[in-house]
Amino acid sequence: MPSEIEATYEQLMARMRPIYVLRSAASITQWDMETMMPPRGLNLKSEQLALLSVIGHEWLVAPEIESLLKRLETNSALASLDWVSRRNVHLARREYDDEAKLPTELVEKLGKQSTIAVGIWKRAKAARDFSIFRPELEKNIELKKQAAEILMGVKGTKTQYDALVDQFEPGMTSERIGEVFAEMRDGLIAIMKKVEGAQVKPDMTIQSRKVPIKAQHSISAAAMDFIGYDTKSANAGGRLDETEHPFTTGYYDDVRITTHYYEERFSSSLFSVLHEGGHALYDQSLPSEWMYQPVGNPCSYGIHESQSRFVENMVGRSPEFIAWFTPKLRRMTGKALIGVKLKELVRAMNAVVPSKIRTEADEVTYGLHVIIRFEIERDIFADKVKVEELPQVWNEKYKRYLGVDIEHDSEGVMQDTHWAGNAFGYFPSYALGNIYGGMFLEKMSGEVPNWRASVRKGDFSPVKTWLHANVHSKANLYDPADLVKNVTGKDLEIRPFIRYLDEKMSRIYEI
Ligand code: CO
Numbered sequence: 001m002p003s004e005i006e007a008t009y010e011q012l013m014a015r016m017r018p019i020y021v022l023r024s025a026a027s028i029t030q031w032d033m034e035t036m037m038p039p040r041g042l043n044l045k046s047e048q049l050a051l052l053s054v055i056g057h058e059w060l061v062a063p064e065i066e067s068l069l070k071r072l073e074t075n076s077a078l079a080s081l082d083w084v085s086r087r088n089v090h091l092a093r094r095e096y097d098d099e100a101k102l103p104t105e106l107v108e109k110l111g112k113q114s115t116i117a118v119g120i121w122k123r124a125k126a127a128r129d130f131s132i133f134r135p136e137l138e139k140n141i142e143l144k145k146q147a148a149e150i151l152m153g154v155k156g157t158k159t160q161y162d163a164l165v166d167q168f169e170p171g172m173t174s175e176r177i178g179e180v181f182a183e184m185r186d187g188l189i190a191i192m193k194k195v196e197g198a199q200v201k202p203d204m205t206i207q208s209r210k211v212p213i214k215a216q217h218s219i220s221a222a223a224m225d226f227i228g229y230d231t232k233s234a235n236a237g238g239r240l241d242e243t244e245h246p247f248t249t250g251y252y253d254d255v256r257i258t259t260h261y262y263e264e265r266f267s268s269s270l271f272s273v274l275h276e277g278g279h280a281l282y283d284q285s286l287p288s289e290w291m292y293q294p295v296g297n298p299c300s301y302g303i304h305e306s307q308s309r310f311v312e313n314m315v316g317r318s319p320e321f322i323a324w325f326t327p328k329l330r331r332m333t334g335k336a337l338i339g340v341k342l343k344e345l346v347r348a349m350n351a352v353v354p355s356k357i358r359t360e361a362d363e364v365t366y367g368l369h370v371i372i373r374f375e376i377e378r379d380i381f382a383d384k385v386k387v388e389e390l391p392q393v394w395n396e397k398y399k400r401y402l403g404v405d406i407e408h409d410s411e412g413v414m415q416d417t418h419w420a421g422n423a424f425g426y427f428p429s430y431a432l433g434n435i436y437g438g439m440f441l442e443k444m445s446g447e448v449p450n451w452r453a454s455v456r457k458g459d460f461s462p463v464k465t466w467l468h469a470n471v472h473s474k475a476n477l478y479d480p481a482d483l484v485k486n487v488t489g490k491d492l493e494i495r496p497f498i499r500y501l502d503e504k505m506s507r508i509y510e511i
Pocket residue numbers: 275279305308
C-alpha cells in the first residue's frame with residue numbers, strides 16, 4: 001500500500017473510531033433509561049440521548065469524511081488496499097450516505113415525530129382505540145416515505161420499501177423476501193396442520209405452574225452458565241437486569257441483557273435469557289482487532305436474530321437441552337414440576353398454537369406473524385393500502401393465515417411498537433433470522449454431527465465454537481447474503497428451516 005493512501009486510510013479509521021465509542025456510550029445510556037433510572041430522570045435522559053445522537057451524526061457527515069472517502073475510492077487507491085480495508089471503506093461510505101443524504105430537518109422531524117407517536121401509541125393501546133393512534137401513524141408514514149424516496153436514490157433500490165429493508169438487511173430486496181416468504185408460508189402452514197391432527201396434545205398447564213421469581217433467578221443463572229455468558233467473574237463482560245421487554249445492548253467488552261419474570265410463566269424468562277444471551281455472545285465475540293472499525297460490527301439485524309433464535313430455539317428448545325436441564329429445573333422449582341414427565345415438558349415447551357400476539361408465538365407460527373407485517377408494510381409504501389384500512393386488513397390476514405379472530409386493535413394492528421417508532425422495514429429481519437438459522441444448523445450438523453449429544457451432556461462448546469468460527473468471527477466482512485453463501489456454500493433457501501421444524505415437530509408430536 002503506497003504510504004499516502006495508507007495515511008489517508010488511517011485518517012478515515014481515526015475519524016470512524018470515536019463514532020463507535022460514542023455509540024457505545026449511547027447504548028449504555030439507553031440501557032440505563034430502561035433499567036436503573038429514577039422516574040424524575042426522564043427529561044434529562046432524553047436530552048443526553050438526543051445530544052449523543054446529534055454529535056454522532058455531525059461526526060459522521062463531516063466534510064472531512066467525504067473527502068477522505070473520495071480519495072480512497074479511486075481505482076488505483078482501492079486496488080492498493082487489502083480486502084478488509086476495502087470493506088471498511090465501502091461500509092464507511094454506506095454509513096456516510098445513509099446519514100448525509102437525508103436533510104437534517106427531515107431527520108429531526110422523523111426523530112421528534114416517532115417519539116410523539118410512541119407516546120400516543122401507548123395511550124391508544126391502553127384505550128384499545130386505533131383512532132387515537134391513526135393521525136400519528138399517518139404522519140410517521142408520510143415522513144418515512146420522504147426519507148425512503150431519498151434513500152432509494154442513494155442506494156439504487158427499485159422501490160421505497162426496498163430502501164428501508166436495506167437499512168436493516170443490506171442487499172436484500174422485497175421481491176426476494178416475497179418469494180422466500182411465500183415458500184415459507186406454505187411450509188409452515190403444512191406443519192401447523194400436521195400438528196393439529198396429532199393424537200398427542202401439549203399440556204398447556206405445565207408452563208403456567210407457579211414458580212417463585214427467586215427460583216427463576218437461579219434458572220436464569222443456570223442458562224447463562226450453560227452458554228458461557230459471564231456476569232459473575234472478575235473479568236465478566238455481561239450483566240442481567242429486568243425490563244418489561246427483554247433486550248440486548250452494548251459493544252464488545254460490555255454487552256448487557258435483560259429479561260422479564262412472570263410467576264405463572266417461568267419458561268418465558270428461561271427462553272428470553274437464552275435468546276438475549278445468543279445476541280450477546282455474538283456482540284462479545286466479534287474480532288477484537290476490528291473493534292472501532294466499520295467491519296467490526298455485526299453483519300445485519302437478520303444475522304443477529306439468527307444467532308439469538310439459534311440459541312433460544314434450535315438449542316434451548318431441543319429435546320436434548322431440555323433433557324439435560326430438567327433435573328436442575330426440578331430442583332430449582334420445588335414442587336412445580338412434580339408429576340410432569342420429560343416428554344410432556346418438551347412438548348409443552350414446543351407447543352404449536354396459533355395465537356394473536358407475535359412475541360408469544362411458537363417456532364412454527366412465528367413466521368406467519370412476520371409475513372403479515374411484511375405484506376402490509378410493502379403495500380403501505382406502494383400506496384396500496386390506507387392507514388384507515390389497516391385494522392381490517394390486519395384482522396383479515398390473521399384469520400386467513402392463523403385462523404384467529406382479533407377482537408380489538410390492541411391485540412391486532414397496535415400490538416407492536418415498531419410502526420409507532422417508525423422502524424418500517426425491520427420486521428422481515430426476524431423471519432430471515434430463522435431462515436438463516438436453518439441453513440446454519442444444516443451446515444453445522446454436517447460438520448459437528450455430535451452437537452446434540454454434547455448438549456445432552458450440558459456441553460454447549462461445540463456449538464459455540466462453530467458459531468464463532470463461522471459467523472461471529474466474520475463480523476461485517478460480508479453482506480448477509482454473501483455471509484450465508486460463505487458459510488453454507490448456498491444461496492438463501494427456505495428448505496433447511498422447514499425441514500428442521502418438520503423433523504422436530506414430528507418427533508415431539510409423535511407423527
Ligand atoms: Co432478538
